[in-house]
Structure formats: C-alpha cells, structure tokens
Amino acid sequence: MRYVSTRGGMAPQPFCEILLEGLAPDGGLVVPERYPAIDPLTLSRWRRLGYGDLACEVIGRFVDDIPAEDLRALIAKTYTSEIFGTAEITPLRTLEPGLHILGLSNGPTLAFKDVAMQLLGNLFEYVLARTGEELNVLGATSGDTGSAAEYALRGKQGVRVFMLSPYGKMSAFQTAQMYSLQDPNIFNIAVRGVFDDCQDIVKAVSGDARFKARHRIGTVNSINWARIVAQTVYYFKGYFAATRSNEEQVSFAVPSGNFGNIFAGHIARMMGLPIRTLVLATNENDVLDEFFRTGRYRVRSAAEVVQTSSPSMDISKASNFERFVYDLVGQAAGVVSELWRRVDREGGFDLAGTPYLERLPEFGFVSGCSTHADRVKTIWRTHERYGVLVDPHTADGLKVALDYRTPGVPMICLETAQPAKFAETIREALGREPERPAGYEGIERLPQRVEVMDPDAEQVKAFIALHAGGAAS
Numbered sequence: 001m002r003y004v005s006t007r008g009g010m011a012p013q014p015f016c017e018i019l020l021e022g023l024a025p026d027g028g029l030v031v032p033e034r035y036p037a038i039d040p041l042t043l044s045r046w047r048r049l050g051y052g053d054l055a056c057e058v059i060g061r062f063v064d065d066i067p068a069e070d071l072r073a074l075i076a077k078t079y080t081s082e083i084f085g086t087a088e089i090t091p092l093r094t095l096e097p098g099l100h101i102l103g104l105s106n107g108p109t110l111a112f113k114d115v116a117m118q119l120l121g122n123l124f125e126y127v128l129a130r131t132g133e134e135l136n137v138l139g140a141t142s143g144d145t146g147s148a149a150e151y152a153l154r155g156k157q158g159v160r161v162f163m164l165s166p167y168g169k170m171s172a173f174q175t176a177q178m179y180s181l182q183d184p185n186i187f188n189i190a191v192r193g194v195f196d197d198c199q200d201i202v203k204a205v206s207g208d209a210r211f212k213a214r215h216r217i218g219t220v221n222s223i224n225w226a227r228i229v230a231q232t233v234y235y236f237k238g239y240f241a242a243t244r245s246n247e248e249q250v251s252f253a254v255p256s257g258n259f260g261n262i263f264a265g266h267i268a269r270m271m272g273l274p275i276r277t278l279v280l281a282t283n284e285n286d287v288l289d290e291f292f293r294t295g296r297y298r299v300r301s302a303a304e305v306v307q308t309s310s311p312s313m314d315i316s317k318a319s320n321f322e323r324f325v326y327d328l329v330g331q332a333a334g335v336v337s338e339l340w341r342r343v344d345r346e347g348g349f350d351l352a353g354t355p356y357l358e359r360l361p362e363f364g365f366v367s368g369c370s371t372h373a374d375r376v377k378t379i380w381r382t383h384e385r386y387g388v389l390v391d392p393h394t395a396d397g398l399k400v401a402l403d404y405r406t407p408g409v410p411m412i413c414l415e416t417a418q419p420a421k422f423a424e425t426i427r428e429a430l431g432r433e434p435e436r437p438a439g440y441e442g443i444e445r446l447p448q449r450v451e452v453m454d455p456d457a458e459q460v461k462a463f464i465a466l467h468a469g470g471a472a473s
C-alpha cells in the first residue's frame with residue numbers, strides 16, 4: 001500500500017513516511033493509491049471479531065511497513081476497556097427497531113476524536129523510537145481536538161505537545177480537561193485572542209521552514225491519514241452490531257465539520273461494506289450541506305462562521321473534503337489541482353452541470369442542516385421518547401437522520417460527544433444538568449498548568465525553542 005497526493009505531485013510513499021504529516025509537499029492531501037477491496041467471505045469472517053482484532057484487519061490493509069505483530073500490539077494497547085469504558089469500545093444502543101446510536105465518545109476526553117487519537121499517540125511513539133527521532137507537536141484548538149491530542153500524547157517518549165487555545169473562550173469543563181494535565185511533555189499555551197489567532201500562529205510557525213525543521217515541528221490535525229483509517233474500523237463494527245447477515249444494508253448519519261469522520265465511512269463503503277446512505281449533517285455552518293445539495297463548494301469568510309451550540313462543527317471550510325473530490329472526479333489529480341486553484345483564487349468552485357456531479361449519487365451521500373432550535377428539540381425528544389440523553393452534535397446528526405430513513409435499512413447515528421461536555425445546551429433542553437461520568441466530577445477544581453501569551457508568533461517560537469529539548473541544531 002502506497003500513498004500519493006490528491007494533486008499528483010508526490011512520489012508514492014509507504015504509511016510510516018506519511019504518518020507524521022497529512023499534507024503532501026504539493027499542497028494536496030495524501031490518499032492511498034487504491035482502496036483495499038473486502039470480499040464477502042472476508043466480511044463474514046470479520047463479523048465474529050472483537051474490536052481489537054477487527055481493527056488489526058482493517059488498519060492492517062492500509063499499513064504494510066509495520067510488522068503485523070507490532071501493529072497488533074499497538075492496537076491491543078490502545079483499544080482497552082480501561083481507556084474506552086467497555087470491551088466493545090464503540091457500543092451500539094438501539095433507540096427503536098432500525099434506529100441506533102453508535103457510542104464513540106467513551107474515551108478519556110468524552111468525544112469521538114479519542115478513538116483515532118489514542119492510536120495515533122501509540123503509533124507516533126513507536127515510529128519515533130524506531131528512527132530515534134523526536135517530534136514537537138504544535139496545534140491550535142477550540143476544545144475537542146486539543147484535549148484528545150493531549151490525552152493521547154501525554155507521557156509518550158520522544159513527543160512534546162504545544163497546544164494553543166483561546167484564553168478564556170472554552171467551557172470551564174474543556175479548559176479544566178486540558179489545563180489540569182501535569183505531564184511534563186504537555187504545554188498548554190493560552191493565547192489572549194480567539195481561535196483564529198491561535199490558528200494564525202500555528203500557520204506562521206509552520207511557515208518558517210527553518211524553525212520547523214530545526215525543532216521537528218509536526219501536527220495531529222484532522223487531515224492526518226492515520227486518524228481517518230482508525231475511524232474506518234467503527235463503521236465495520238457498527239454494521240456488524242446492527243445486522244445479522246452481510247446481505248443487509250445500513251445507513252450512517254454523521255455530524256460533520258472537517259469531513260474526517262464521514263470520509264472514513266466513505267472509505268468503508270469503497271472497501272465494500274454494504275452502506276446504503278451516508279447522511280451528512282451540518283449545523284448552521286452549512287458549507288458541506290450546500291455542496292451536496294447544489295454542487296457548489298464555497299469557503300466561508302471568518303466573519304461568516306457562526307458560533308453555535310455544536311461548536312466542533314463550526315467550520316469555514318472542510319479540510320478533508322479534497323480527498324472526497326479526488327474520488328468524485330475519478331482520481332484525476334489535474335482536475336483536483338485546478339479546482340483548488342479556484343478555491344485559492346475565488347474562494348470555491350461549482351460542479352453543477354458537470355459530469356462529476358452526475359456521479360454523486362453513486363457515492364451514497366445525502367445531507368441536511370440542523371439549527372440550534374433543532375438541537376434543543378432533538379435532545380428533548382430523544383430523552384422523552386427513548387430515555388437517552390445525547391449531546392448537541394449527536395443531536396444534529398439524529399435530526400438529519402430522521403429525514404432520510406428507509407424502511408428495512410437500519411440507521412446508525414454516530415455519537416460524537418458526551419452530553420456532560422455541553423451542559424448549557426442540555427440545561428436549555430431539559431431544564432437540568434447532564435450527569436458527569438465517574439471520574440470527571442469536580443475537574444474544574446484541579447490545579448491548572450498553562451502559559452498565557454499575547455497573540456505573537458515570535459513569543460510562541462521562543463517558548464518552543466526553550467522547551468523543545470533534544471532538537472537537532
């Protein structure tokens with residue numbers, strides 16, 4: 001299995017070469033040369049596997065430069081009931097016959113990003129140990145991604161994390177989750193500004209090629225390929241849990257932002273998993289819903305991005321979307337390059353009236369949008385009807401899913417976070433506090449370790465240079 005760029009400008013590379021960087025040198029995204037095909041016999045065999053064994057099979061199809069027994073050990077260490085709460089790792093709950101919720105948010109930071117990030121932490125440590133290299137991970141977060149990265153990389157050999165977050169802008173719970181970490185390899189930097197200021201600093205630091213090379217700066221953002229592959233596993237798991245035989249089809253509903261999670265579903269479908277429909281749900285930031293309804297992809301300006309009560313889906317553009325468009329245009333890298341030249345020049349492109357858009361139904365995507373009022377109503381109704389409490393992001397998915405149910409085809413809604421993380425919206429919907437899972441009571445009172453800084457890339461660089469010990473000169 002080799003990886004190439006969506007824009008065609010990268011010589012084929014093995015998995016470990018692209019593990020630390022999702023971006024190709026030509027500005028495209030790395031993708032596999034082809035998707036592995038899973039035949040019906042193999043699928044039948046996989047039906048009987050537990051999460052870890054299934055993960056070995058699925059992920060193993062994308063990795064051929066880590067010995068199978070090493071990969072197996074890394075996966076076994078990652079997907080445990082200690083870390084994910086149950087041996088099933090991603091348990092399926094049935095709301096009513098044909099309507100299910102796949103629980104992806106039982107990891108340490110109570111959001112689905114843990115499922116991929118926990119494996120990434122172990123993969124990073126393994127690959128760095130093999131080459132004797134070190135890595136300084138630099139990132140910006142408005143909440144979920146940063147905490148998932150920190151909990152995955154805390155205490156790992158050879159890795160340090162420098163995570164920028166907007167000072168005073170995250171919920172008390174999210175702030176406590178990140179800043180209460182005392183591991184010496186985790187550095188929280190609170191920037192006096194907003195999330196965009198944090199992201200601009202990351203861009204400025206990464207844009208300084210000499211500084212980046214000298215201090216071995218890497219990222220764990222949503223375009224990381226290993227994260228996507230790790231997410232493909234639970235589509236298989238969810239399918240087996242909701243069906244009895246491989247003759248059956250299912251649909252998945254996915255609350256979407258950067259298009260990472262639902263792209264993993266697209267991969268599963270391309271591999272041969274019998275997925276009928278991939279239901280993409282957005283909140284008020286409807287870049288992706290607009291594309292799937294009209295064929296027009298239009299990046300939003302910072303001023304157009306709305307702050308919503310499902311904040312992890314508040315995006316101006318979808319960073320993984322280029323990978324899907326690559327498949328949609330028949331893996332023609334020249335076409336993708338031209339489309340993204342238009343994104344850079346004109347802020348988007350329109351596929352309406354092209355043969356590419358006519359092919360869209362082959363890929364099984366449908367979409368819809370959910371508003372704050374929809375979330376609140378869906379949270380209330382789901383609780384009223386089924387006695388199940390969902391978070392605002394999952395509610396977006398559930399709301400859109402209900403518009404696309406087909407008789408006889410189970411609908412599986414991906415649960416992307418726990419309600420405890422979003423107490424304010426739960427209070428609005430139910431008039432009471434969500435319960436905290438055991439171990440998270442009173443985390444706001446733990447001592448916090450954080451460096452507060454002005455939005456100044458030079459100051460951040462100086463801080464990294466001081467703490468990134470062991471870097472080559």
Ligand SMILES: *Cc1c(COP(=O)(O)O)cnc(C)c1O
Binds near residue numbers: 111145260416
């Ligand atoms: C990251 C996130 C999403 C969006 O997932 P993408 O892979 O970016 O589409 C949805 N819900 C929650 C809770 C998240 O943390």
